[in-house]
Amino acid sequence: MFAYKTQIRLHDTDAAGILFFAHQFEIVHDAYEQLLEKLGFSFPTMLTKRSYFLPIVHAESDYKSPLFVGDKITVRITLGHIGDTSFSFVYTIHNQKNVLVGTAKTVHVTIDKKKRTKIKLPAEIRTSLEKFGKKK
Amino acid sequence: MFAYKTQIRLHDTDAAGILFFAHQFEIVHDAYEQLLEKLGFSFPTMLTKRSYFLPIVHAESDYKSPLFVGDKITVRITLGHIGDTSFSFVYTIHNQKNVLVGTAKTVHVTIDKKKRTKIKLPAEIRTSLEKFGKKK
Amino acid sequence: MFAYKTQIRLHDTDAAGILFFAHQFEIVHDAYEQLLEKLGFSFPTMLTKRSYFLPIVHAESDYKSPLFVGDKITVRITLGHIGDTSFSFVYTIHNQKNVLVGTAKTVHVTIDKKKRTKIKLPAEIRTSLEKFGKKK
Amino acid sequence: MFAYKTQIRLHDTDAAGILFFAHQFEIVHDAYEQLLEKLGFSFPTMLTKRSYFLPIVHAESDYKSPLFVGDKITVRITLGHIGDTSFSFVYTIHNQKNVLVGTAKTVHVTIDKKKRTKIKLPAEIRTSLEKFGKKK
Numbered sequence: 001m002f003a004y005k006t007q008i009r010l011h012d013t014d015a016a017g018i019l020f021f022a023h024q025f026e027i028v029h030d031a032y033e034q035l036l037e038k039l040g041f042s043f044p045t046m047l048t049k050r051s052y053f054l055p056i057v058h059a060e061s062d063y064k065s066p067l068f069v070g071d072k073i074t075v076r077i078t079l080g081h082i083g084d085t086s087f088s089f090v091y092t093i094h095n096q097k098n099v100l101v102g103t104a105k106t107v108h109v110t111i112d113k114k115k116r117t118k119i120k121l122p123a124e125i126r127t128s129l130e131k132f133g134k135k136k
Numbered sequence: 137m138f139a140y141k142t143q144i145r146l147h148d149t150d151a152a153g154i155l156f157f158a159h160q161f162e163i164v165h166d167a168y169e170q171l172l173e174k175l176g177f178s179f180p181t182m183l184t185k186r187s188y189f190l191p192i193v194h195a196e197s198d199y200k201s202p203l204f205v206g207d208k209i210t211v212r213i214t215l216g217h218i219g220d221t222s223f224s225f226v227y228t229i230h231n232q233k234n235v236l237v238g239t240a241k242t243v244h245v246t247i248d249k250k251k252r253t254k255i256k257l258p259a260e261i262r263t264s265l266e267k268f269g270k271k272k
Numbered sequence: 273m274f275a276y277k278t279q280i281r282l283h284d285t286d287a288a289g290i291l292f293f294a295h296q297f298e299i300v301h302d303a304y305e306q307l308l309e310k311l312g313f314s315f316p317t318m319l320t321k322r323s324y325f326l327p328i329v330h331a332e333s334d335y336k337s338p339l340f341v342g343d344k345i346t347v348r349i350t351l352g353h354i355g356d357t358s359f360s361f362v363y364t365i366h367n368q369k370n371v372l373v374g375t376a377k378t379v380h381v382t383i384d385k386k387k388r389t390k391i392k393l394p395a396e397i398r399t400s401l402e403k404f405g406k407k408k
Numbered sequence: 409m410f411a412y413k414t415q416i417r418l419h420d421t422d423a424a425g426i427l428f429f430a431h432q433f434e435i436v437h438d439a440y441e442q443l444l445e446k447l448g449f450s451f452p453t454m455l456t457k458r459s460y461f462l463p464i465v466h467a468e469s470d471y472k473s474p475l476f477v478g479d480k481i482t483v484r485i486t487l488g489h490i491g492d493t494s495f496s497f498v499y500t501i502h503n504q505k506n507v508l509v510g511t512a513k514t515v516h517v518t519i520d521k522k523k524r525t526k527i528k529l530p531a532e533i534r535t536s537l538e539k540f541g542k543k544k
Contacts, residue, residue, distance in 0.1 A: 015285035025158035044478040060196035070452040149423035180342040206316040297430035332468035
């Protein structure tokens with residue numbers, strides 16, 4: 001399973017004293033970028049060398065326990081589904097006491113960059129995701 | 137129905153050229169803050185004069201069409217549900233061509249600020265939400 | 273003088289209860305985008321129809337009084353300097369009590385998009401800035 | 409010298425394809441938070457256990473070379489000055505090719521949390537900063 005470690009920063013919080021909910025999506029996306037890099041599909045590569053892109057068409061988060069500035073968290077990513085034209089990732093977030101504080105999910109499609117139309121998942125993405133999905 | 141008008145800013149976008157998905161949550165929350173202010177429960181009031189707070193326990197967004205810097209958008213808010221200890225808002229986002237480009241939902245609970253425990257919806261919140269929910 | 277009105281949002285603040293300093297730069301840039309749009313050089317136009325771009329090479333801010341969520345602010349922009357290859361804008365921020373709470377400055381250069389090298393200020397930019405600079 | 413390593417994330421960039429200037433301030437503040445934690449004055453400690461806070465009264469950044477998503481950067485911090493009621497930090501940012509891509513400076517004052525008035529630098533802060541300033 002892929003794990004990404006980070007820390008809640010002051011600018012992740014708001015005047016209520018805890019993580020601002022939208023920033024949880026930034027944090028899981030940071031983890032996703034790290035995972036893509038590991039799988040060989042980093043954003044620099046995709047933005048400059050591929051004819052497709054992987055926009056998010058749905059995102060959701062649950063917030064189970066507040067996160068405070070300085071909290072050390074671990075984001076773990078597992079594969080949700082792989083379809084013909086879409087796939088999803090599922091995220092869990094644990095704090096330094098190993099308490100599950102949040103979860104998230106992102107659903108991605110592949111679109112042709114120039115036409116901005118949905119295309120079938122490219123073979124290189126499918127193969128890589130299937131391989132990732134089999135890991136325990 | 138409550139409507140909030142705004143514009144996609146450069147810092148809302150990313151290197152893929154479109155709205156970064158997490159920023160859609162910031163935008164609908166801006167609209168929500170405006171609504172709360174109109175209903176008399178603005179954040180300054182809640183942060184300083186109330187014993188409870190309304191954290192988000194679930195949030196989700198759909199992305200139907202890309203948004204670009206400069207796009208003029210309208211966020212409309214309707215009441216989702218009101219329960220004993222939670223309520224939700226549903227958001228639609230239309231662009232300047234009146235195309236539905238995205239939707240979102242936020243689920244809120246009321247917690248006691250000091251104890252950080254879930255409490256029943258305060259009467260003033262319930263009354264205000266019910267009144268808002270009846271508007272067309 | 274160009275004036276832009278906005279409001280401090282929850283996500284502009286941090287756990288210290290006030291505007292997070294970096295977000296003041298986002299806010300003055302929002303005002304700058306609005307000004308460019310008024311002058312006919314909006315970001316959509318520049319990103320898609322011009323061979324140059326106007327990156328910031330220096331930015332600075334002063335913070336004179338704390339800003340809280342819900343505060344209504346007015347950002348005013350005046351021209352700093354126009355040089356051969358650069359120009360600057362100066363910003364003041366006043367709150368709802370008309371107190372000067374902050375100032376900022378951004379210095380911009382024009383670069384050729386493809387070569388990513390500095391070029392002389394295009395005539396259309398220079399003319400527009402000079403006209404703006406003469407307004408009181 | 410204190411060094412903090414991180415990576416440019418998609419949400420740090422904008423539709424012009426490079427780091428959005430205001431996000432450089434977030435990044436150097438992340439480094440500053442890490443430094444404070446190392447010096448024993450972490451934000452959780454300051455927000456909950458100290459009677460003072462260290463707001464920024466001035467911030468500035470220079471941008472020498474564009475930063476792209478995926479770029480690995482190192483932020484180094486040195487002490488600027490220590491005065492009676494203020495101190496400053498100076499930041500350099502190098503990319504993965506060890507090119508200096510940006511610099512920044514933040515000036516901090518200490519204020520009494522309750523009175524929101526400026527106070528003399530607390531002895532524990534002064535001692536710690538002086539010690540840090542002597543390191544090479």
